[in-house]
Amino acid sequence: MDFRDTADEAAFRAKLRDWYEANFDAGGMPAAGRPDAGYLRKWSRRLFDGGYVGLTWPREYGGHGLSPSYQAIYFEEMVRAGAPEHMGIIGLNMAGPTIMTWGTHEQKSKHLARLLSGEDIWCQGFSEPGSGSDLAGARTKAVLDGDEWVVNGQKVWSSYAHLADWCILVVRTDPAAEKHAGLSYLLVDMHLPGVEVRPLKQITGDPEFNEIFFTDVRVPKDSILGKPGDGWKVAMTTLLHERGTMAFALVAQLRQHFSRLVDLAREPGSDGRVPADDPVVRDAIAQEWIELQSLAFTNYRTLTTLLTKGAPGPESSVVKLVWSEANQRLTKLARSLQGLSGMLDGDGGVWDGYWQYRQLRSRGNTIEAGTSEILRNIVAERVLGLPRSR
Ligand SMILES: Cc1cc2nc3c(=O)[nH]c(=O)nc-3n(C[C@H](O)[C@H](O)[C@H](O)COP(=O)(O)OP(=O)(O)OC[C@H]3O[C@@H](n4cnc5c(N)ncnc54)[C@H](O)[C@@H]3O)c2cc1C
Structure with a gap:
């Protein structure tokens, strides 16, 4: 490269x-x-x-x-x-590429332009109270009734659902089939009667994600992506794009946090001391810089795979895994540099609580878009070729 x-x-x-x-x-x-x-x-x-x-x-x-x-x-x-x-990150990075791959001509014309312009915001209805990592265990069901799918069930942790116009929804359409084979993938209008969104407050205090309840929601039959029973394959297209394209944004964001960390370390604290004068602090910052470099070069490998093969490879899981843990360490380090002021959030806190917010938000990084345990399994099996864990 x-x-x-x-x-x-x-x-x-x-x-x-x-x-x-x-x-x-x-x-x-x-x-x-x-x-x-x-x-x-x-x-x-x-x-x-x-x-x-x-x-x-x-x-x-x-x-x-x-x-x-x-x-x-x-x-x-x-x-x-x-x-x-x-x-519209969910629409641009996940719903859009999935519709391009699996959608009919009508579905592409209906959704892609509005998604690009930001007129339609999308959310992702995959996780359920009983199945997050185990997507194939989804129980929200859709039953065909005339020209409509009737959807009943509950999704959870859906980012942007409180603002969304559309949802990419994984549903069970054939309860008798083997669990992966019984799934289908619907494009659901969030303004339909029977869709209820209840925001959930995160540890940051922001209601960034939500529960979605579906009660007898009647979704037009032609809102399915692929055929009935294709849901698992269609969802894999979405997840590949979620981790692949996201990697550039994540590394860029970590670089931004790193340069702000250096700014913070140069600022005198409330006790007049400059954190960067402490060799232990300088060591810790240097270590984060080293991690950032290795992440950036792994990311270039992802980019090379994308450029040569047209699709992200499993190494994008490495980037998500290492990034999420680096982001948690880095934001924690930033807060520790603030001494006692590190306990103050919002008004009165250093930089109006910027780092406090970032540290709390980083907790979800090792859960969203695949937990660290799941990503370690993917790296072990698909990158290193080790035997399957189950
Ligand atoms: C900020 C944030 C935003 C999110 N946004 C969305 C969204 O927009 N749409 C959406 O659908 N979901 C979203 N999620 C949900 C997220 O995808 C799930 O939380 C995640 O997949 C884990 O599922 P779970 O919470 O059900 O935990 P579980 O799957 O129940 O896992 C519990 C624990 O068991 C471990 N575990 C599970 N299976 C295995 C295994 N096979 N091997 C080893 N360990 C295992 C997990 O790593 C975890 O530590 C979001 C989550 C967060 C935190």
Whole structure:
């Protein structure tokens, strides 16, 4: 892999940097970096109007037909500018690529353009109270009645469901079949009667994810992706994209946290001491920098697989695993540098509680998009070729 930008990539980077300069006002962001939904909707629209949404999507679906290296540059520059991500991450990274792979012509025309423009926000209805890691155990059921699927059941931990217009939903359509074979994959309008969303507060205090209850929800028959019984295969397409494309954003975000950690270490604390003067602190920061470098190079391997094979490989699970643990360590270190002030959140806390929020939010990183245990199994079996655990 050649790490340098090609002439075209360098021109793209320069143009994007100018665009951020002209369009993004870091001062307009809340100090703890928690922009609200209204702000994010407007920002997502601005990104779309600027031509920076759907960079790698094929032109026929309204994208820009660029290679994944442009997406990587986009994330690097986003982080450099300190700007937030597009709000429709579930739609752009998961629902969209899955619809492109499995959707009918009608489904593609109906959903892809609105998803790119941010008019429709999507959520992911996979996890259930009794099945998170074990997706094949999903019990929410859909029964065909005339021209409609009647959906009953409950999903949980669905990010953005309180804001979403559509949901990618894994349902059981054949209870008699072997568990993987009995699943189907529906595209469900969240505004249909019988869909009830109940926000759940996370440890951060933010209601970022939700329970979704489905009671006799009548979903048009043609809302299925693939055939009845294809649900497991379709869901695997979604999960491959979830971990693959996410890796660039994660590493870029960690780099941003790292550079803020260095800023923090240089600031005198309330006792007048500068944390970076302490050799133990310098050691800990250097160690995080080393971890970051190894992660960045593993990520380049993911990018190489994407460029050469057109799809992310299992090594993207390594990036998610190592990133989530590095992010927890780094945010914890940042809080420990604040001494007694580290106990204060929000007003009165250092940087208005930026690090306190980041540390609490990082707890979910080792659970969402595959827990660390599940990812270790994937790395052992599919990257290292070790025997299956079960
Ligand atoms: C911030 C956040 C956002 C999320 N957003 C979404 C979303 O938008 N949509 C959605 O559908 N879900 C979402 N989730 C849910 C997430 O995917 C699940 O929480 C996750 O898959 C784990 O499932 P579970 O909570 O049911 O735990 P379980 O699967 O019950 O696991 C419990 C524990 O057992 C371990 N374990 C389970 N199976 C094995 C095994 N085979 N080998 C070794 N250890 C094992 C797990 O690692 C874990 O430690 C989100 C979660 C978080 C934290």
